[in-house]
Amino acid sequence: MAEFKEIPLEEITDYKDPFRLFSEWAAATAKGKERTNSLIIGWGGLGILWGKPCCTVYIHESRYSRIIFDEADAFSVSWFPKGQYQESLNYLGGVSGYQEDKMKGCGLSVIEGEAPYFQEAELVLICKKMAESKFELENIRYPERTIDWYRKDGVHTLYYGEIVKVLKKG
Numbered sequence: 159m160a161e162f163k164e165i166p167l168e169e170i171t172d173y174k175d176p177f178r179l180f181s182e183w184a185a186a187t188a189k190g191k192e193r194t195n196s197l198i199i200g201w202g203g204l205g206i207l208w209g210k211p212c213c214t215v216y217i218h219e220s221r222y223s224r225i226i227f228d229e230a231d232a233f234s235v236s237w238f239p240k241g242q243y244q245e246s247l248n249y250l251g252g253v254s255g256y257q258e259d260k261m262k263g264c265g266l267s268v269i270e271g272e273a274p275y276f277q278e279a280e281l282v283l284i285c286k287k288m289a290e291s292k293f294e295l296e297n298i299r300y301p302e303r304t305i306d307w308y309r310k311d312g313v314h315t316l317y318y319g320e321i322v323k324v325l326k327k328g
Contacts, residue, residue: 162282162325167211170324173281174237176204183247185236186215187274190229194261194274197223198251201314202235204321211321213285219292219312222255227317232272232286236279243278272322280327285319292316 170176180202187196201216213235217224227233238247246265253260261268267277275282293313 160327165324165326188227188230188233190226195223195226195255213319215317216314234273234275235283236276237281239280282325284323286322289318
């Protein structure tokens with residue numbers, strides 16, 4: 159399997175469109191006090207926070223990964239080659255970490271580091287957690303699609319991470 163090389167953040171646009179980045183299957187991964195967990199995310203963003211390059215991911219409060227992300231000091235976001243590893247990604251998105259150790263069952267190889275990530279990924283952001291915040295129901299301006307869902311199942315937590323490393327396969 160090819161090795162990762164670190165690339166400058168500015169070169170990410172050579173490989174991915176930042177406005178479409180989170181419409182692709184991505185795995186957000188963190189290591190808590192006792193366990194590592196990963197989940198598939200479809201929401202996120204890149205930008206600047208406090209003068210630092212930042213990646214923001216959204217994790218619903220009902221997800222086991224939220225507990226891990228609360229404990230973690232860092233997290234990664236991994237993107238995979240299109241059409242590959244779909245069974246593993248379906249598993250990460252469909253099985254709860256409450257029920258089993260998804261990292262052992264997903265069929266992907268975990269690389270430990272500043273934040274855990276996957277050997278099979280093609281692009282990885284390593285992020286040092288800067289802050290977290292929760293959606294507030296009274297601030298949601300798009301209630302016709304979201305408010306009932308949030309009332310029933312709770313809100314998302316936003317995790318803001320300083321992008322400290324960008325890894326590209328090859």
